[in-house]
Amino acid sequence: xxxxxxxxxxxxxxxxxxxxxxxxxxxxxxxxxxxxxxxxxxxxxxxxxxxxxxxxxxxxxxxxxxxxxxxxxxxxxxxxxxxxxxxxxxxxxxxxxxxxxxxxxxxxxxxxxxxxxxxxxxxxxxxxxxxxxxxxxxxxxxxxxxxxxxxxxxxxxxxxxxxxxxxxxxxxxxxxxxxxxxxxxxxxxxxxxxxxxxxxxxxxxxxxxxxxxxxxxxxxxxxxxxxxxxxxxxxxxxxxxxxxxxxxxxxxxxxxxxxxxxxxxxxxxxxxxxxxxxxxxxxxxxxxxxxxxxxxxxxxxxxxxxxxxxxxxxxxxxxxxxxxxxxxxxxxxxxxxxxxxxxxxxxxxxxxxxxxxxxxxxxxxxxxxxxxxxxxxxxxxxxxxxxxxxxxxxxxxxxxxxxxxxxxxxxxxxxxxxxxxxxxxxxxxxxxxxxxxxxxxxxxxxxxxxxxxxxxxxxxxxxxxxxxxx
Amino acid sequence: xxxxxxxxxxxxxxxxxxxxxxxxxxxxxxxxxxxxxxxxxxxxxxxxxxxxxxxxxxxxxxxxxxxxxxxxxxxxxxxxxxxxxxxxxxxxxxxxxxxxxxxxxxxxxxxxxxxxxxxxxxxxxxxxxxxxxxxxxxxxxxxxxxxxxxxxxxxxxxxxxxxxxxxxxxxxxxxxxxxxxxxxxxxxxxxxxxxxxxxxxxxxxxxxxxxxxxxxxxxxxxxxxxxxxxxxxxxxxxxxxxxxxxxxxxxxxxxxxxxxxxxxxxxxxxxxxxxxxxxxxxxxxxxxxxxxxxxxxxxxxxxxxxxxxxxxxxxxxxxxxxxxxxxxxxxxxxxxxxxxxxxxxxxxxxxxxxxxxxxxxxxxxxxxxxxxxxxxxxxxxxxxxxxxxxxxxxxxxxxxxxxxxxxxxxxxxxxxxxxxxxxxxxxxxxxxxxxxxxxxxxxx
Numbered sequence: 001x002x003x004x005x006x007x008x009x010x011x012x013x014x015x016x017x018x019x020x021x022x023x024x025x026x027x028x029x030x031x032x033x034x035x036x037x038x039x040x041x042x043x044x045x046x047x048x049x050x051x052x053x054x055x056x057x058x059x060x061x062x063x064x065x066x067x068x069x070x071x072x073x074x075x076x077x078x079x080x081x082x083x084x085x086x087x088x089x090x091x092x093x094x095x096x097x098x099x100x101x102x103x104x105x106x107x108x109x110x111x112x113x114x115x116x117x118x119x120x121x122x123x124x125x126x127x128x129x130x131x132x133x134x135x136x137x138x139x140x141x142x143x144x145x146x147x148x149x150x151x152x153x154x155x156x157x158x159x160x161x162x163x164x165x166x167x168x169x170x171x172x173x174x175x176x177x178x179x180x181x182x183x184x185x186x187x188x189x190x191x192x193x194x195x196x197x198x199x200x201x202x203x204x205x206x207x208x209x210x211x212x213x214x215x216x217x218x219x220x221x222x223x224x225x226x227x228x229x230x231x232x233x234x235x236x237x238x239x240x241x242x243x244x245x246x247x248x249x250x251x252x253x254x255x256x257x258x259x260x261x262x263x264x265x266x267x268x269x270x271x272x273x274x275x276x277x278x279x280x281x282x283x284x285x286x287x288x289x290x291x292x293x294x295x296x297x298x299x300x301x302x303x304x305x306x307x308x309x310x311x312x313x314x315x316x317x318x319x320x321x322x323x324x325x326x327x328x329x330x331x332x333x334x335x336x337x338x339x340x341x342x343x344x345x346x347x348x349x350x351x352x353x354x355x356x357x358x359x360x361x362x363x364x365x366x367x368x369x370x371x372x373x374x375x376x377x378x379x380x381x382x383x384x385x386x387x388x389x390x391x392x393x394x395x396x397x398x399x400x401x402x403x404x405x406x407x408x409x410x411x412x413x414x415x416x417x418x419x420x421x422x423x424x425x426x427x428x429x430x431x432x433x434x435x436x437x438x439x440x441x442x443x444x445x446x447x448x449x450x451x452x453x454x455x456x457x458x459x460x461x462x463x464x465x466x467x468x469x470x
Numbered sequence: 471x472x473x474x475x476x477x478x479x480x481x482x483x484x485x486x487x488x489x490x491x492x493x494x495x496x497x498x499x500x501x502x503x504x505x506x507x508x509x510x511x512x513x514x515x516x517x518x519x520x521x522x523x524x525x526x527x528x529x530x531x532x533x534x535x536x537x538x539x540x541x542x543x544x545x546x547x548x549x550x551x552x553x554x555x556x557x558x559x560x561x562x563x564x565x566x567x568x569x570x571x572x573x574x575x576x577x578x579x580x581x582x583x584x585x586x587x588x589x590x591x592x593x594x595x596x597x598x599x600x601x602x603x604x605x606x607x608x609x610x611x612x613x614x615x616x617x618x619x620x621x622x623x624x625x626x627x628x629x630x631x632x633x634x635x636x637x638x639x640x641x642x643x644x645x646x647x648x649x650x651x652x653x654x655x656x657x658x659x660x661x662x663x664x665x666x667x668x669x670x671x672x673x674x675x676x677x678x679x680x681x682x683x684x685x686x687x688x689x690x691x692x693x694x695x696x697x698x699x700x701x702x703x704x705x706x707x708x709x710x711x712x713x714x715x716x717x718x719x720x721x722x723x724x725x726x727x728x729x730x731x732x733x734x735x736x737x738x739x740x741x742x743x744x745x746x747x748x749x750x751x752x753x754x755x756x757x758x759x760x761x762x763x764x765x766x767x768x769x770x771x772x773x774x775x776x777x778x779x780x781x782x783x784x785x786x787x788x789x790x791x792x793x794x795x796x797x798x799x800x801x802x803x804x805x806x807x808x809x810x811x812x813x814x815x816x817x818x819x820x821x822x823x824x825x826x827x828x829x830x831x832x833x834x835x836x837x838x839x840x841x842x843x844x845x846x847x848x849x850x851x852x853x854x855x856x857x858x859x860x861x862x863x864x865x866x867x868x869x870x871x872x873x874x875x876x877x878x879x880x881x882x883x884x885x886x887x888x889x890x891x892x893x894x895x896x897x898x899x900x901x902x903x904x905x906x907x908x909x910x911x912x913x914x
Contacts, residue, residue, distance in 0.1 A: 035536045056521070068518075072518065083513060136725075255510070258509070260643060263830075383843060
């Protein structure tokens with residue numbers, strides 16, 4: 001940081017960032033292999049000649065860091081003459097702090113053999129849950145992650161942090177000679193230690209999934225062709241708010257910085273604080289400070305203290321996710337959304353833990369007056385267009401609702417609607433708030449960061465469901 | 471120039487054996503890369519990286535581990551190996567263990583453009599020229615990326631590989647906007663060519679400027695002309711699915727459709743190409759030291775081979791195809807074989823259909839069935855009786871790979887070397903004419 005300043009940078013920030021990952025992969029009950037990732041380095045960001053320039057190195061000697069800083073300055077200098085508008089960061093109250101997430105059970109409290117045995121037990125749960133179909137593929141990956149950061153900036157930030165996480169992914173394929181195949185990927189993730197493995201009850205959870213998917217495969221019917229009441233499960237709701245509230249409210253996307261990659265946003269600057277996107281049920285929050293969450297942090301990667309952001313508030317397009325760079329452009333303050341995946345990545349506005357605020361219904365109350373409807377509990381396929389407007393979610397575990405009760409399973413019902421359609425159609429929400437993990441991708445080069453997304457079960461007004469091609 | 475990386479790899483192998491591993495492979499890569507990102511007609515950030523990565527594969531009593539580290543010196547390598555030897559005996563025997571093969575790889579030469587190594591400033595200064603050209607062509611705003619760099623890699627294995635290679639790469643893409651429409655184009659190579667870079671901006675603008683009324687169409691099945699950007703995206707998914715490991719764990723349509731199965735019609739041939747000096751991922755040896763080779767993944771519509779390393783090959787009773795990845799095999803560069811049509815002829819063939827310039831967000835409902843959807847972006851043109859009639863906004867293709875590949879009725883003779891955010895593996899792709907493609911759109 002000091003070197004960059006002495007070379008003429010008007011702003012300089014340096015981030016030591018280490019990620020240590022230890023993983024094991026099994027197919028069925030057999031180990032395929034084990035892996036370790038040890039990644040550490042320094043990312044330096046400067047403003048020089050009104051150009052924002054970022055350089056990173058994993059050579060942690062003075063010479064290595066000097067080369068990175070000089071590279072950042074040299075590249076900025078070569079483009080300074082063609083810059084059309086000065087780049088800068090908004091003023092911010094940056095922090096000086098040290099924090100860490102404490103694992104109740106450290107990663108070394110179980111041996112590698114015990115962890116492998118734990119994974120085999122998940123496989124045994126899966127196999128013993130199948131009745132008529134065959135479990136043709138089962139793969140499980142277990143990963144322990146440790147993230148260490150130290151951030152300093154020329155305007156006074158100094159934040160040191162340590163966050164351990166666990167992420168598990170299970171791929172299941174069930175096949176039946178007459179009914180074909182069905183696939184499910186179950187993911188579990190949070191910050192903390194080995195206590196999570198007990199909390200998650202992974203074997204039982206996977207067993208339930210296998211039974212449900214087999215039921216859909218063997219007995220699933222086509223969804224009704226006419227518009228029906230639909231109850232969307234919290235897993236799908238979480239993804240919907242991530243895709244259609246969180247992403248379109250990233251300020252860099254609104255400005256157009258991601259236009260050639262993940263795209264722009266249907267949200268324009270003049271809509272913020274003025275235009276409605278949904279009804280009074282549509283309150284979406286992004287909160288990095290939720291204890292135990294997968295996207296947990298207390299200070300962002302520009303050193304700004306984190307807080308909850310009300311992205312949509314009772315249907316109003318309310319508060320975008322800002323870094324100090326976007327805050328400068330929008331003439332506002334950062335709300336601590338700047339995150340970087342690793343030392344080699346620049347900090348950009350990202351979600352942390354995004355959710356739809358829950359309501360006050362029990363699940364049975366949500367469906368009790370539905371004569372004919374569909375409950376979409378989980379999904380596999382999803383996507384959304386590049387302004388975050390038209391989106392599609394293909395249900396996996398889904399059921400008919402008949403006369404207020406869950407009935408036979410439904411195969412591959414398709415929800416395809418616009419952002420406004422969803423947020424304007426919410427009729428009622430359950431009181432249950434559940435979260436699901438994801439690795440959210442954005443930026444160039446692509447940065448994957450851990451997030452949670454969640455919400456309650458949501459009932460929406462009548463809508464026509466599609467059917468996925470076979 | 472490649473000595474340093476090879477020396478560290480050799481050291482890792484030698485020390486690995488001293489530490490008690492039966493087998494060791496080490497791949498040391500040193501890269502210098504620069505990326506210029508631009509949006510709203512201005513540079514938004516310049517990023518540069520100087521990195522060393524040391525990946526080490528170790529095996530002991532048929533147990534295997536892969537360690538990816540940032541080691542650039544011997545002390546660090548020793549530390550990593552010490553840590554691995556403490557862990558490896560606790561891991562079960564690997565289901566796919568096979569001994570490292572004897573080395574057959576031969577480094578390729580001629581993959582380096584010195585201008586990218588010695589004058590990165592000249593390379594990045596072509597960005598303002600791209601932006602200006604796009605604006606001169608009529609774009610109102612333009613965004614994109616120029617990414618260029620140099621890498622050298624050294625591979626040593628305990629079965630005797632001592633191989634080193636160096637290469638440069640460049641990847642450029644731009645998205646141009648004009649009123650309600652946008653255009654996109656991309657180019658990749660091992661060599662710097664300012665005219666090609668500027669042409670990316672020109673071509674993106676020319677699509678954005680297409681002057682047609684905007685219309686809506688009903689969801690349903692249409693004949694589709696897919697541009698090389700779309701073909702590149704879909705072929706990247708298909709080529710990754712050809713990994714034998716992905717097939718083994720049920721994350722591929724080739725779990726269901728084995729070698730010898732017809733999954734497309736005769737016009738569809740897809741090649742994994744590691745030897746083309748123009749394509750950035752070309753290399754003479756894979757991560758096990760095996761000689762890479764050109765191979766058909768699909769030949770005239772028939773799935774010909776999985777991509778193998780020696781482990782997956784042994785598990786499936788096949789030979790390695792030179793595509794290691796120590797655990798997961800992967801494609802190098804993808805080449806789609808050309809057909810005999812021009813783009814104009816494709817348009818003339820369409821009675822009622824859609825031209826799709828670009829797509830993103832391809833996701834599977836069921837990988838084993840190849841059942842997916844992907845969202846169109848940028849220019850989509852509605853065509854009637856061979857004539858472009860209107861611009862259509864943001865449709866979705868919802869299909870299965872076998873359905874689409876069996877319905878190809880034309881492939882262009884001209885191909886384009888493409889890589890961008892949504893085409894991660896460099897791909898030489900043509901335009902494709904496909905019948906009966908299902909398009910959907912949101913319920914409003």
